Amino acid sequence: MGVKERKLRQKRLLRQEILDAASELFVKEGYENVSMRRIADKIEYSPTTIYLYFKDKAELLEQVCYEMFSRLSQHLRAILEQPGDPLERLRRGLIAYVHFGLDNPHHYRAAFMMPIPDGFEKEKYIQPDSPGLQAFDFLRRCVFDCISAGKMHCQDPELASQTLWCGVHGVTSLLITRTMFPWVDREQVIESVVDTIITGVSRGTA
């Protein structure tokens, strides 16, 4: 009686089709410039069909970002699980973070630079297995490794991690939104920020 499974499979397929269409459009044109009707056109269904699979446009974006975070997590894991000097690993991880954001500017904007709808964050962002926190966890572990290796005299790994995150987020988001600013050189700024915060955290007194 595989009929039920076939139906379920088809439902999942359509759901993914919607997700892919939305993702592609969000990436190309940005969340607020894509309408539900456009997404519907792309998959050749009526606009209201989307609401059978997603609560609203925000949830659609949320799911798209979820997938994006998963990719970021994988990306970071690949880097941070390599052997070698933990400080150098940290450096490479932070730089990879920035480039990942610059490669996916619309998703990055959606994930980190937009106000979170009410009653949204607590459930989705606090649960510890969300890809967002998972990515942050890689950073935290890497910082811990640095402290263990005596490469960083800082009492508080959590504070250090959050500080580092703020730093890389700063470059990433400014390079995304202020493309016309007379940056001395984009790559140079990225390296400068990463080096600066690593130096500051590892040699700092805080």
Add this chain to the structure above:
Amino acid sequence: MGVKERKLRQKRLLRQEILDAASELFVKEGYENVSMRRIADKIEYSPTTIYLYFKDKAELLEQVCYEMFSRLSQHLRAILEQPGDPLERLRRGLIAYVHFGLDNPHHYRAAFMMPIPDGFEKEKYIQPDSPGLQAFDFLRRCVFDCISAGKMHCQDPELASQTLWCGVHGVTSLLITRTMFPWVDREQVIESVVDTIITGVSRGTA
């Protein structure tokens, strides 16, 4: 024949009235949650009247941000023109920047965290007397003072300034958009970031 001046004065008055109403609503509810009709209601004019004074909603926001930048500039000047250790001045300036952003989250978001409409930036952001660049100039001068005083061995004051800006922007924007993130302590993170980037820039090798 003061009739012409009176009319001009009244036009400027209404323009400012629109600006104030828009600013207040933007601050309270955020740019995208405020409609032209709501602004019009507040000043008790028809919605289309606004278009006699501003090209579109984006220009309205731009002007509101312009005023906000002017206040930030004044704020920073007050701090950075005080005598004393330039490194300490820099520190106070950066912390003031962050708090200013946190005190005006919607304006800060509008000014730094939103994509710039096409054909907008070149004219408005590159002209050197814009309050935005003016504020950045204070930072640049302060960094220059630090280098002159031998407190910072870094060859490139421009790169150092941009690096510092990225850092403070990072904390500011993350604290604005991710209010529910389990921050170790908001004030502590601010201080940590500022101290970290200052330490990094002044002791760094880059």
Add this chain to the structure above:
DNA sequence: CTAATATACTTAACACTGTTAAGGAGATTC
């Protein structure tokens, strides 16, 4: 094999949005 039900989708509509075109009172000028 027919009748009832459940599934998956669509059409039509609502209440909004930013923005523009056309028109209308009231003051100013000739």
Add this chain to the structure above:
DNA sequence: GAATCTCCTTAACAGTGTTAAGTATATTAG
């Protein structure tokens, strides 16, 4: 007193996210 100009409004357009109601089709029950 007639024409013009200024400032503002009404009405409308084309779009938005979203919901309620309706319609075929497939599945199940009698």
